[in-house]
Each structure stands twice: as C-alpha cells, then as structure tokens.
Amino acid sequence: MENEFQIRILLVKEIFGTITPEEQEKLDKILATSEEARALRIEVKNNTITASRKEFYTRDMEADFQEVLRRHHLIRVRRVRNRLLSAFMVAGLLTAAYWAWPRLPEAVPPRSVMPPRNHAAMLQFANGETITLQESGLQSYRIGGTTVYKDSRFLRFSPADADAYGWNTLNIPPRKEQRVLLADGSEVYMNSASKLRFPFRFPPGKREVYLDGEAYFIVRKDPVRPFIVHAGQADIHVNGSEEFNVDAYMATRVTTSLIKGELTVAAGNQKVRLQPMEQALVATEQPIIKKVYDPTYTTQWVNGEVYFEDITIRDFGNLTSRWFNTTLYIDSPEGGEKLVKGKTFRNQPLDDLIDQINQLKTAELYWKNGMLHAK
Known part of the structure; x- marks a missing residue:
C-alpha cells in the first residue's frame, strides 16, 4: 500500500468534498487494488469526530493540523491553505485529531442523501445468541466449545x-x-x-x-466429502478444488459462474x-441455461469493482441498494425498463455513478427531497 499518511489525507478530503478530480482518480485506483x-x-470514517460547527469555527485550524503532522513525525510540514478542511484519527497511535471546515456564506443543499447508518455484520449462533462484528481490530468470541x-482478512x-454441527448464520x-x-x-x-448459513464443523459425509x-467460493478438495451450496432453487x-461465484440475490433466478475446476448445478x-x-442460470420453471460468460461483468466485484451493461434501471436500483444502501424510486413503470451501463468502485461516491449514468442520456437520475429517483 502506498504511504498510509498520504492515503489518509486523500480520504479526509474525499469525505469533506475538497478532493480534486485528479486526487479522486488516484484514490479510486488505490482503493480498487488495495x-x-x-x-x-x-x-x-468510523473514527471521525463529530462536533458542532460552532466549536469547529473557533479552532485554530492551522495549529491543529500542524499538531497532527508533528505527531506523525513528518520531516516536512506543509502549510495548510485556508481551503483545506480536515483532520483525521491516527489509527496506529489512536491519537485524536480534529475535523473542520470553513464558514460558508450560505447553506448549500446536498446533492445526495445523508450517509446511511453504519450497520455492521451480525453472526447468529446455532443456540440463538447473536454478536456484532466490528470492522477493524482483532476480535475473538467464545461460544460453547468454539x-x-x-x-x-478473515472471520474464522x-x-x-466434536458435535459443533449446528447452523450458524452470518448476515x-x-x-x-x-x-x-x-x-x-x-x-x-x-x-x-x-x-450464509454454515456449521462450525462439517459432519462426516458432506459439507453443506x-x-x-x-x-465467491474457493473450495478445498475433500474426496470423501463433497461440498454443496444451496442457493435458492439451485x-x-x-x-x-474449485473456484466459482454464485449470485442468488433472487431465489427464483440463481447464476453460478465457474472460474476453476469442475462442478455440477x-x-x-x-x-x-x-x-x-x-455459467449456469437456474430460473423458476425454466430449463437450466448454460453459456460462456465474461468475468468482467460477473466476478470483478471481488476486486471492489462492478461493471454492468444493458441492465434495466430496476436492476440498477438493486445495485444502489446493495452497494450504496440507497433506495432508487422509479417514477413510472416504463422508466424501470430503461437500459443503462457503466462501472463503479465499491468506495466511489454514488453521485459519481449518477453523473456517469446521466451522461449516457438513456435514463435520468435525480435527487428529490433527499431521495434518489429515476425517470
């Protein structure tokens, strides 16, 4: 990973909207590959200190930022311009920094809805007990004998x-x-x-x-215990030893794409x-369709990228819901059938993707009362 401190600077500028197009492009590339x-x-984002604007306005921003730089032992200290509106949490040292922005002459309406609440992953054990998984740091939990x-990197x-065969659920x-x-x-x-529903220990005979x-699955070979994924109707x-992707967002339409090895759907x-x-497509009351697929549009999400071509606005709304936690409201039935194409990074601002779609002029996306619409 490139210099961590410089990446923090870019992330702070992105959060507060002061990042330049060139810096955004550089940050997107870093996020896509690291x-x-x-x-x-x-x-x-999680360590951002939220305080009142009044308190921030009274701070000596130049002095605050110089203190942050000093604690990072930088040899060169750059002078902060009046337009630089940020500071950050120091992860390794847990050192508090300060976040700020200058007084604006008048309020500017936001282009998008407020960031969604930070929902966390949840793990429910077979006995019904549930824990919340934190996003950073090493964590360990004891449940029974597990x-x-x-x-x-992993949840493991x-x-x-010996009988830890109960079904646990990871959301x-x-x-x-x-x-x-x-x-x-x-x-x-x-x-x-x-x-995902799974046991802590697979029983003899098969792994389900x-x-x-x-x-995206990377399955370890076991000659005496086949591995089975139940997904919707498939x-x-x-x-x-196989690598494959399963898209089962719709239980009535499940797509399995094989990358390496052999498998049966x-x-x-x-x-x-x-x-x-x-690739195999399983749909309700339809014969299984097998075809060759383009991995660009199927498995790149693993690398933090999504490419889509000629998908309906309705399907595009499913993407905004999953990747941006934002509901898309379609103004008319015919509007939901319009086709769009594009690409996005997982951490790319939603407004960038909206601009990309609107430039194609096949559909129009717009914000109204803090809600995303399509017409």
Missing part, C-alpha cells in the same frame, strides 16, 4: 466440540463484505446484503452451506456440468 486501503477508509476470530473458527449488510474461512479450509467471500445473496455440487430433476468460464 484491501488495506479499503479497510483504512472504513477506519477513517472460538470465533476476526481479523483484517476454532471448534473444540452482511449493504455496503459491507466479509471473507469467511470455513472449518475445512474453504474460503467464502461474501458480497453486500448477503447471508446455504447462501442468500452473492458469494444446488451446486463440488467434488474437487442441479435444480429439481435437471443437472448441468460446468467447465471453467461457463
């Missing part, structure tokens, strides 16, 4: 009970994602607004999980076998 930078962005660990488990809210390391060493990368939403059977009495770069 998991550490994305975690840092969450940390910076210890649950969460660090910057150390079951001591990931909008705007979040989570990597999970299952008991057999298989990995699950869960997308926003998704739910249940998915609502979307997840059952995905894995016998070797079953629905009712139908079965299809997939090879790498093949």
Whole structure:
C-alpha cells in the first residue's frame, strides 16, 4: 500500500468534498487494488469526530493540523491553505485529531442523501445468541466449545466440540463484505446484503452451506466429502478444488459462474456440468441455461469493482441498494425498463455513478427531497 499518511489525507478530503478530480482518480485506483486501503477508509470514517460547527469555527485550524503532522513525525510540514478542511484519527497511535471546515456564506443543499447508518455484520449462533462484528481490530468470541476470530482478512473458527454441527448464520449488510474461512479450509467471500448459513464443523459425509445473496467460493478438495451450496432453487455440487461465484440475490433466478475446476448445478430433476468460464442460470420453471460468460461483468466485484451493461434501471436500483444502501424510486413503470451501463468502485461516491449514468442520456437520475429517483 502506498504511504498510509498520504492515503489518509486523500480520504479526509474525499469525505469533506475538497478532493480534486485528479486526487479522486488516484484514490479510486488505490482503493480498487488495495484491501488495506479499503479497510483504512472504513477506519477513517468510523473514527471521525463529530462536533458542532460552532466549536469547529473557533479552532485554530492551522495549529491543529500542524499538531497532527508533528505527531506523525513528518520531516516536512506543509502549510495548510485556508481551503483545506480536515483532520483525521491516527489509527496506529489512536491519537485524536480534529475535523473542520470553513464558514460558508450560505447553506448549500446536498446533492445526495445523508450517509446511511453504519450497520455492521451480525453472526447468529446455532443456540440463538447473536454478536456484532466490528470492522477493524482483532476480535475473538467464545461460544460453547468454539472460538470465533476476526481479523483484517478473515472471520474464522476454532471448534473444540466434536458435535459443533449446528447452523450458524452470518448476515452482511449493504455496503459491507466479509471473507469467511470455513472449518475445512474453504474460503467464502461474501458480497453486500448477503447471508450464509454454515456449521462450525462439517459432519462426516458432506459439507453443506446455504447462501442468500452473492458469494465467491474457493473450495478445498475433500474426496470423501463433497461440498454443496444451496442457493435458492439451485444446488451446486463440488467434488474437487474449485473456484466459482454464485449470485442468488433472487431465489427464483440463481447464476453460478465457474472460474476453476469442475462442478455440477442441479435444480429439481435437471443437472448441468460446468467447465471453467461457463455459467449456469437456474430460473423458476425454466430449463437450466448454460453459456460462456465474461468475468468482467460477473466476478470483478471481488476486486471492489462492478461493471454492468444493458441492465434495466430496476436492476440498477438493486445495485444502489446493495452497494450504496440507497433506495432508487422509479417514477413510472416504463422508466424501470430503461437500459443503462457503466462501472463503479465499491468506495466511489454514488453521485459519481449518477453523473456517469446521466451522461449516457438513456435514463435520468435525480435527487428529490433527499431521495434518489429515476425517470
């Protein structure tokens, strides 16, 4: 990751709207390629100190920011221009910094709704007990004979009970994602607004999980215990070491995309076998459709990017709900069928994506009374 302090500066400027287009482009590229930078962005946002504007106006902003720089042991101290409106929390030292912005001559209406509440991931154990997973720092929880660990990379488990076969449920809210390391060493990368049911220990005979939403699986081979993902109307059977993506946001329309290995997708009495770069679509009362797919539009979300082409405004609204926790209100039935295309990064401001869509002139997105509309 590039210089952490410089990334913090860019993140602060992004939060307070003082970032330049060139700086935003640089930050977007960093966020798209660095998991550490994305975690840092969450940390910076969570550690923001909220206070009244009156208090901020009375602060000596130049002195405050110079103190922050001094605590970071910078050799060069840059003079802060009057237009620089920020400060930040020092993660490693937990040192408080100050956040500020200059007095404006008059109030300016916001272009978008206020940031949504910071919903966290929730893990419900088989006995009904529920814990909230923090976004940063090393955490551990003890439940019965199982210890649950969460660090910057994975949520993982150390079951001591030989019969830890009960079903636990992991809920990931909008705007979040989570990597999970299952008991057999298989990995699950869960997308926003998704739910996974799984045991802390797989029983003899087979390994099963249940998915609502979307997840990318890296399955470890076990010759005597096949791995099965139940997703909506589809059952995905894995016998070797496979990598694949399952999109089951709609239980009546499940898409399985194979990246590596071989697997079988079953629905009712139908079965299809997939090879790498093949995709199976299971829809209600329809034969399973198998086709070659473009990973750009299917699995890039794992890298913090979404590409979409010729999707309806209605489907675009599903994207804004999951990735930005923002509901899209469609003004008319025909408006929901208009087609759009584009791309976005997970941490990109929603307004940037709205501008991108509006430039195509195939649909119009606009804010009204703090709500996002399409017409």
